[in-house]
Amino acid sequence: MKNTKNIGDITEDIAAGFLEKQGLTLVAKNFHCRQGELDLIMQDGNTWVFIEVKYRRSAQFGGAISAISPSKQKKIKHCVTFYLQQQGLNEYNTACRIDAVALQGSIEQPEITWIKNAF
DSSP: OOOHHHHHHHHHHHHHHHHHHTTOEEEEEEEEETTEEEEEEEEETTEEEEEEEEEESOSTTSTTGGGSOHHHHHHHHHHHHHHHHHTTOOTTTSOEEEEEEEEESOSSSOEEEEETTOO
């Protein structure tokens, strides 16, 4: 039986594998801070990429992308700042971006949408 946590882990693994095939390198998964969590932290060359992964079985209620609310975006940005500070990196002169990976449809073979610089 798949619960929400299992599905989250599965979709994050699918997204990480997909992005690695696009040339990104996985740095960390599920980085927690007080404001929330970063699903995936990867590097695209010298650029730090923070990825929010969303899965929806159907597009019935706006699909996966619409599930990343403005308040969720704000929490992610706080986590990015915290992570960079923890790594001793200055957020103003460190190349970084926030991407979103939306998975939709069957968990076994989801349709994957990768949005660079999502917000």
